[in-house]
Amino acid sequence: MTYATQKLYEEKVFKDPVHRYIHVRDRVIWDLIGTREFQRLRRIKQLGTTYLTFHGAEHSRFTHSLGVYEIIRRMVDDVFSGRPEWNNEDRLLALCAGLLHDVGHGPFSHTFEKIFNLDHEEFTRYIIEGNTEINKILKRVGEDFPEKVAAIIAKTSPNKLVTSMISSQIDADRMDYLLRDAYYTGVSYGNFDMERLLRVMRPRPDGIVIKQSGMHAVEHYLISRYQMYWQVYFHPVSRSAEAILTGILKRAKDLHKDGYQFNYVPVHFSSLFEGKIDLEEYVKLDESVLLYYFQAWQEEDDEILRDLCTRFLNRKLFKFVDFKAETDTDQIMLLSKLFEEIGLDPKYYLIRDIMSDEAYDYFRYGEEESKKPILLLLANGEIKEISRRSDLVEGITGKKLTDSKLFYPHDLIYYSQPNDVKKKIIEIIEGMAGNTK
Amino acid sequence: MTYATQKLYEEKVFKDPVHRYIHVRDRVIWDLIGTREFQRLRRIKQLGTTYLTFHGAEHSRFTHSLGVYEIIRRMVDDVFSGRPEWNNEDRLLALCAGLLHDVGHGPFSHTFEKIFNLDHEEFTRYIIEGNTEINKILKRVGEDFPEKVAAIIAKTSPNKLVTSMISSQIDADRMDYLLRDAYYTGVSYGNFDMERLLRVMRPRPDGIVIKQSGMHAVEHYLISRYQMYWQVYFHPVSRSAEAILTGILKRAKDLHKDGYQFNYVPVHFSSLFEGKIDLEEYVKLDESVLLYYFQAWQEEDDEILRDLCTRFLNRKLFKFVDFKAETDTDQIMLLSKLFEEIGLDPKYYLIRDIMSDEAYDYFRYGEEESKKPILLLLANGEIKEISRRSDLVEGITGKKLTDSKLFYPHDLIYYSQPNDVKKKIIEIIEGMAGNTK
Amino acid sequence: MTYATQKLYEEKVFKDPVHRYIHVRDRVIWDLIGTREFQRLRRIKQLGTTYLTFHGAEHSRFTHSLGVYEIIRRMVDDVFSGRPEWNNEDRLLALCAGLLHDVGHGPFSHTFEKIFNLDHEEFTRYIIEGNTEINKILKRVGEDFPEKVAAIIAKTSPNKLVTSMISSQIDADRMDYLLRDAYYTGVSYGNFDMERLLRVMRPRPDGIVIKQSGMHAVEHYLISRYQMYWQVYFHPVSRSAEAILTGILKRAKDLHKDGYQFNYVPVHFSSLFEGKIDLEEYVKLDESVLLYYFQAWQEEDDEILRDLCTRFLNRKLFKFVDFKAETDTDQIMLLSKLFEEIGLDPKYYLIRDIMSDEAYDYFRYGEEESKKPILLLLANGEIKEISRRSDLVEGITGKKLTDSKLFYPHDLIYYSQPNDVKKKIIEIIEGMAGNTK
Amino acid sequence: MTYATQKLYEEKVFKDPVHRYIHVRDRVIWDLIGTREFQRLRRIKQLGTTYLTFHGAEHSRFTHSLGVYEIIRRMVDDVFSGRPEWNNEDRLLALCAGLLHDVGHGPFSHTFEKIFNLDHEEFTRYIIEGNTEINKILKRVGEDFPEKVAAIIAKTSPNKLVTSMISSQIDADRMDYLLRDAYYTGVSYGNFDMERLLRVMRPRPDGIVIKQSGMHAVEHYLISRYQMYWQVYFHPVSRSAEAILTGILKRAKDLHKDGYQFNYVPVHFSSLFEGKIDLEEYVKLDESVLLYYFQAWQEEDDEILRDLCTRFLNRKLFKFVDFKAETDTDQIMLLSKLFEEIGLDPKYYLIRDIMSDEAYDYFRYGEEESKKPILLLLANGEIKEISRRSDLVEGITGKKLTDSKLFYPHDLIYYSQPNDVKKKIIEIIEGMAGNTK
Known part of the structure; x- marks a missing residue:
């Protein structure tokens, strides 16, 4: 058995308050979690200064990264597996990219990057491709595997489907952070029905599409996002703390x-x-x-x-x-x-x-990957952009907050x-x- | 209006994932929360090294302290208020003691104290009685108010009732930490019915008693505690991390x-x-x-x-x-x-x-306050120690884990x-x- | 003490899965619950044929009626009490109207009324004003009390404020049924933050207004309603069962x-x-x-x-x-x-x-009470219709489903x-x- | 493909508040649910007169039966599948027995049987083996299949493992009813961690055993059961209603x-x-x-x-x-x-x-199947009865309530x-x- 397909003797399970359990069976994933670069995420808060507004929100990027991995794992193992449109050889690629997508974040990322003119996405790439414990593990999978993983995260990969699982308007990253941030802040708005959303996802070469019967679950998810922005992410008290943080770093510099x-x-x-x-x-x-x-x-x-x-x-x-x-x-x-x-x-x-921010938008000149429209798969096989079917989504499409x-x-x-x-x-x-x- | 009775113009509300909201109307409480000594608790984890076992358990003593305050507030304002056995002049004393009971904790408290031969309870007293922002606020309430608050926390106060609200076998401290640690670890065992417990508490000069109709809620609470000890607090992986921590501090010294x-x-x-x-x-x-x-x-x-x-x-x-x-x-x-x-x-x-640890015990020679038995108030007015009425409690009484x-x-x-x-x-x-x- | 102000010796408490507990302290309410006309609601399902689609939805109008009462009780006792705009003499009127608002419903109400050309609102009035156990109790409160209660429910009362608590676009009736139907069907969409909504309600002579800071909670509530209509209330399988029910009654007739x-x-x-x-x-x-x-x-x-x-x-x-x-x-x-x-x-x-149905509408020629707009109370004391402040509400206003x-x-x-x-x-x-x- | 292995074109999903979703892929199961004998369970309450104490407990035996089926399905498809000790040919037998185990219940079963000297288990057998829609479907699977299913439910089958999945001290029946009755009454005591319990179950020829690491989950489950008995199943108000019911039927007779x-x-x-x-x-x-x-x-x-x-x-x-x-x-x-x-x-x-009732007992002369001890599978492969390892279980073992x-x-x-x-x-x-x- 190659390193890429090696399984742990016994499945490892992490207790997680959001997904109940996070399951790891792949040796590669287990090894990645154990690296110093990944463990470092325990010392970086997921929501920066938000804990000064919502005192419960002290959770780290470590927990979020495990959560994104778990959602990807459920997509590939419980939903996509066995479908002709899904190439199971992409499984490990998707899992690794999900786990590592935030590994380059710095402390109080948002402010930190602004002051020092850095880009966490660049550091994610450095950590994956540079001389690190993570790189060593990925290389054991395949000489070009680090680059492949990095390309997914950087949205430069030709593999549109795996990219869309991690970066799109309805991806594992957003699903985890909405649920997790809602859980830790105690704000109820972020609770949408992830189980349902997963069940209605279907792989297509260009990205995930959603079965028509899941339209209302998507509505719920988009509205949750909209509300979390106003209630949590834009909260002026956290931004006040950021303003001070900015001042500190600026002054020291x-x-x-x-x-x-x-x-x-x-x-x-x-x-x-x-x-x-x-x-x-x-x-x-x-x-x-x-x-x-x-x-x-x-x-x-x-x-x-x-x-x-x-x-x-x-x-x-x-x-x-x-x-x-x-x-x-x-x-x-x-x-x-x-x-x-x-x-x-x-x-x-x-x-x-x-x-x-925009709650949802379906099109933009010069659109990035992350603005890919959410597509519904109709009963007759046709594919339609969601705001053409949902009044609720139409009502918020393109509305800039x-x-x-x-x-x-x-x-x-x-x-x-x-x-x-x-x-x-x-x-x-x-x-x-x-x-x- | 004196400082002690001053209310905020508008009630302040903290969103809390465990108690939904934490309500502050008293100016004194609001001011205490704003002190540097209390804000410091944000940088001390409630469960020390446990986050290395249960990744979600990254919550701080700050959140726990607010939670204990809120439970005390609910006791006094929703349950005790208006009862002849409750002296409303003790209200602020109870609230302050609840809020500040852990303020002397050091970083990774358990290990830290062992190595440096410190006692967080002593530091709690220093912080309350010494030259601190907290002391200044408490003094505005009354010259001897800091000492009164400190005595409650130190269990040396003549006020047995308020003491028992914060330190007994069924107190606000334990109630908050069981619920909170269960929430953040994701372990379901710590969930007992706090609403019910609060409703059946009755103040007596020597401490809280529980109406007989609430016996099953107490059973549930004690079992929760028993299970949390085995599942979380005694978890060998956290203790392994503590063993290493101990080594670091010992070695540096x-x-x-x-x-x-x-x-x-x-x-x-x-x-x-x-x-x-x-x-x-x-x-x-x-x-x-x-x-x-x-x-x-x-x-x-x-x-x-x-x-x-x-x-x-x-x-x-x-x-x-x-x-x-x-x-x-x-x-x-x-x-x-x-x-x-x-x-x-x-x-x-x-x-x-x-x-x-013991899940519950009703008696001990040289017993401390914290080993006070849990007492049931029977329908006929009699008071009985709980293990004499409950098979379940009897089964675990005095059993040392x-x-x-x-x-x-x-x-x-x-x-x-x-x-x-x-x-x-x-x-x-x-x-x-x-x-x- | 008059019958109207008589309290039970000990508060009675009903365990309720939606509101945790339903609290009854008023003798009048306790007696009304015990009448045969009210107990009859146990044998009428809240959602008619919906249990044939969502098997969990077997709950009765009895549970819903208790729930509406409890929400009204919380409004008057926890939120309005003590505010100058609230006349506490209306308390019992509001509680009784909340409890009894559905008492005239027949079996499989919707279909039943259509076939036999009946109107449950008329029967509610008959039961309150006619020769019934309920009427006898209400009369003990005051000779004209039954008529007053009936007028609130019929929306013909001059008391606009109490009327709006029971019938408006954001009333106790809708709040309970959305939460309750969501709970029993297992559909998560109906969960909005009722605690928050209650906290931001303010009484005004013409009806309830919502503090501006609660706008997002109202958005959440309206979206929940929108989604419950599509997911549950319009579900074609329940309507198929109703079509058959209609056929049975028509055929028998x-x-x-x-x-x-x-x-x-x-x-x-x-x-x-x-x-x-x-x-x-x-x-x-x-x-x-x-x-x-x-x-x-x-x-x-x-x-x-x-x-x-x-x-x-x-x-x-x-x-x-x-x-x-x-x-x-x-x-x-x-x-x-x-x-x-x-x-x-x-x-x-x-x-x-x-x-x-419409998720929300703010105005209509010949509007009924139930179409009263939802009004925000701004920080500066001004009052504004909600869709002028909320993009999300604007997006669904007047949209007919x-x-x-x-x-x-x-x-x-x-x-x-x-x-x-x-x-x-x-x-x-x-x-x-x-x-x- | 034979009828026994026929799958539905698309998986059918029932929304269930307890298990979120109930999944049906087998044609046989789908057909059984559609029979008049099974649909009849919608008109028989799971908890008889309990709704007169806990008003929310209006759920039917129909919902419970689906729940038991779903737990069995998860055992066989998610936990046992692929293990050498599990014979996948027993899969349909287990699913059918789980679904049909209560099909013979009469109205207000407990009282009804007592007065008319009936036995619902006997009627379950009649319905499965007699001239019914259910029998016709089971016969299409195999001429002797109805008898096999009936034998499992009657605990007379030589297949101890499948029997223990449905009737033992830790079976799918009890797991569903504890969770479901807790959900519908609103009593929180019945909530144990079913996910965890399922994950630690292992099939053995004589019945299910539990991996040692799951001991605390079993403790939690047994305590839940103990508490539900005192809080719900023994509640005197429901028994008062039963006393009256008994009187009615006796008097009519x-x-x-x-x-x-x-x-x-x-x-x-x-x-x-x-x-x-x-x-x-x-x-x-x-x-x-x-x-x-x-x-x-x-x-x-x-x-x-x-x-x-x-x-x-x-x-x-x-x-x-x-x-x-x-x-x-x-x-x-x-x-x-x-x-x-x-x-x-x-x-x-x-x-x-x-x-x-007894919360748990490990042995009895003339013990029935349902008193089979709960067995732990130790890390070294040994098997031990649980009360020898758990103080908590030892404390309640054999204690008759x-x-x-x-x-x-x-x-x-x-x-x-x-x-x-x-x-x-x-x-x-x-x-x-x-x-x-």
Whole structure:
């Protein structure tokens, strides 16, 4: 028996609160889970700063990655297996790509990438193709297997079907995170009927299609996604924490550039600050390392760094108002100036954040893979894009969810000694609040 | 209105997956939650190393503390309120004690305390009575209020009723952790009917009693506890991780004592290593700080420290066999010698661990508060200890659960070059495994 | 203490799978539940023939009525109580109206009313105002109390607020039936967050409004309703059973009119068949009485009655095709003639059924109470109709769900000896199936 | 392909709230479900009179039978399939026996059998082997197949393994009813981890054994059973309703014997009253037929029959006290005489009811199949009876649950004109209540 087809002597089972059990029978999967690069995901939270809004959401990318693997496993072993459109030789490819799809994420990924101009998808590729424990295992399957897995995740693979299982508008990644994030936050909106969805999926060369009888399950799933965006993913309190996190990293980088002498030298960041990072260094970065520095930097001399770190650790977040990109630009410029006048650097203390997403869309010029339409397989064999059959989906198709918020340290303005500038600031902010409600 | 009775303008609500919502209306509670000492609990896991066995169990002591508060709030506001036996002036005392009962826990508490000879209950008292944000808030309620709260938690208060709400065999602490640990691990055994239990609780001067009609709910709760011990709290894989953790801290302490030059100097531990720690230093310690050091120490020169840190982070745990304290002592002594012969220091690589607990007990000489019997309030007003009415409880009363395991690095013995000593070691270990099954 | 304010010595609690517990403290409510007219609801299924599609849906109107009462109780006692807009004198009125809102339902209500030209709302009024056990209890509260309760249910009361609690687009009736029907069918779509909805409801003189922060909970609720219509309430298999039920009752009535001598004389129906029924007779009718007759009539001489009863009891239902009212009328006329040619009376064997509903609508000329818009209470105190704030609701507002099906006995046409007429019938039916898919 | 191995063109799926879905692929199973004898189970409640205590428990034996089938299906297809100890030729036998194991139940089975001296197990055999639709289908599988199925259900089959799947202390029947009754009553105690139990079952020639790693799941299951007995199955309110039901049937039988002229002649009971019933008549009896008569008999001339029927339909039940068989016999004899003195026939109005059961027992002289011990399969291949490994099980093994209650019409004694006899009766009853609490 080759390594690729080797089975464990006894199936291993992980207890999982979302899928009840995660089943591993393949030796390759078991070995991948045991690598240091994969275990590192235990130290990176799935939802970044969201635990500061929903205290239950402390789950890691490790749990999510196992969950995606399990959904893929159920697709291939329980639903696709035996169907002529499914090539069982793609099984291990799909399982590995599902398990590893997020392996390149950094700590507080979203913010981290923005500040250091990184791309977690690139690091996923490096980890799969570079000199890592994961790479060694994948290579035992086949010399070009790492590249194949990486291509699926990068959506550059010719294998459209396996790609769509992991990246499309109804893929294992989204299914797991909606269910999991709903479970850990305690928000009920994310609960759709995954069992049903799996049962109605059918493999086609270009991707998964959904049997017509499952249309309502897809509706439910899309609405769940829509609601989770508004309730959880766009939640302004988590974004406030992100604004502060952004400030910390920005400030540390700026201080480094200016030659500031740290009491706690950020050795783990030194090459990052220089704009170059090697894989080995990257893999050592996780959220405990960041939190360690934030803890230590509460004792730095630099007042801004100190303040922001304390805010983040002790959850003294910024407050926020909605703003309108079209009409409020001047006001924000003015605020920026007034902030400077009272000694608050707007670069760190006045943060604009615009979130946007679409619940579903079926078409776009220059569409990426992830915007592939959801297709229904009708009883007569025909295939139709879902919004042409479902009023509910039609109602949300292409509707862009956008939310623009301005974050600022309410306490420093409202609670401290008032003066004319502060009064002006307050007036502007309350004006924006009044307009937009 | 005094600070003690001040209400928030609008009730604050935390979404909680276990209790659905956690409701805060009291200004004092809101302020306590916002302190740095309480927010620190977000960085300490409720179940220590258990997430290495049950990957979902990544929840923090922060979530548990909120949960205990909420259960106390429901007791006092929904069940006790208005009953003649309940003095509503104890309300805030009970709420604060519930919220703060775990505030002194250190990172990986169990292990940490053992190695550094600390006691989290002592630190809870320091944090409540010392120079902290929490103390300032409690003092605003009343000059002696911090001491009162601390006495409840320390079980030295004359107020037996409030004490029993937080520390007894059927208290808010246990109720929350059983439900919460069951939820996050995904193990179903911990689910008892808390709603029902709350409804049948009645306040008495000496503690809570349970209406007879709730006897079956108590049975269910006790059985849940019994099962959670075997399924989760005694799980050998988590204890293996603890054995390694113990080794790391022990080794670092020993190295420090021996004057070893660390590449990554454990500044956060310096006074701990000296056997003296002040409150300010303690409060800075959390699990991200420990994990940071473990990360860094993978690059130390000391081979043992390096190996153990790598094992912990990458989950290369020890394996285990059951042993019998009475009969296997000689064998273990012999193993110890053989380990030394093959260059494995048994101090770090051969770890005995004995866990024991009782599901329920109604009496003990020198009993602590936490062993107070569970009392039923019969329809005729009489009070009876529960095991005299319930066959099920009688069946488990006083039954000590004990589990003795010996942990060792299976990989270093089985997978490396065999020799006579190793063969002997294997023979002894397999003998023990054979005997005890 | 008056009867109206009398409390039970100890609160009574009903275990309920949907709301966990139903709490009764008011003597009036307890007495109403004990009446024969209310107990009769145990023998009338909440979802009529739906149990023939979803086997779990065997729950009665009794359980639903208790559920509506409990939701009203939570509104008044947990949410409205103490608010200036809420007049606590309306409490008992709301509770009684909630409990009794369905008390006039007959067996297999929908079909029954159609055939005998009855109206369950009228019977609800008769039962509340007539010579019944319920009336006697309500009269003890106040001479005009029965009329007040009846007026709320009939939506003729000047008390708009209490009316809207029971009949509006977001009322206790709908909330209970969506959750309950979802629970008993096992369909997950009906699960919205009722706790959240209750918490954001605010009483206003004209009806309930919803705090803006609860908008997403309303969206979830409306979508649940939309999905339950398609998945459960419009399910063609239940409608097929209803088509047969309709046939049975029609046939029995026709036979009676024609002077047919029944072997099992339908004494319970005699006045119904004459088009006049008195209250006492009506109250004796329940689903076990109907099922008894269907059982007995399997041995009648009349072949149609016999066949239809056997079909209903043994679930040998009709099959169906979609039809389009605009284009298929001629085809159906033709089918009707062809059915006659092969000896199938189309009156009983070729049944058109058109279902339609709206998920939500905010306005209509001549709107009834039940079409009152759902209103959001914005942070600034303004009130806005929900579809102006929610894209999701806007997407479904006013969208009429319509489903037209033609039912026929597939077995009698396809499985028996074929002939030219049958072939023609099959051709037409398959043509319709082809067109509409 | 033979009929026995014929598969449906597309798998049929029933939505089930307990098992999510029930899957049918075998043509034989599909055909059996469609028979009139099986559909009749929709009109027989799973828990008899329990819906008068737990209003949600209105589910039928139809749903339970499908559930048992599904559990068997999962055993054979997901767990046993492919194991050398499992003979796949027994698959259909096991599925059919699971589906049909309760098919002989009469209306309100327990009471009904007692009064008419019937045995539902005997009727199950008649229905399977007699001239029925079910028999015809089973015969198409094999001439002796009906007998084989009947033998499994009757526990007379040489096939111990299949027998144990349906009748043992850990069988599909019990697993389904515990989960289902918990779901429909809303009582949480019945929830054990069936998924886990299924995964650890292993087929052996003499019956199922449980892998040692599943011991705690078995404990949980046994405790669930223990608790469901006390909370639901022994509930005195349901037994009060049964006492009345018993009275009705007894009275009707006695009246018939005495030549009483019924206004509503119980034609369906005529041969039953004579002590002889044929299969065809039996199959027509269901709970709607009984309820029809109870409805009608509210207008009989006989006062006792009238009163009892009204009590049953309108839930005016008897009250109860505990009694001790050893000490209270004389008291009950005396009560009996006093009842007669005030004109209450003790035969119908003073009812002793003793319930008893064992949570688990491992051995008994003359043990039936259903007392087969639960066996653990140890890691070393040895097999051990469970109570030797589990303290928890040991604690309840062989413990007989017994509950003796005396039922009487409290209203007729306490609320009507008092006299000396009534006072004496009250004194005796309250004495018994005092003693036993």
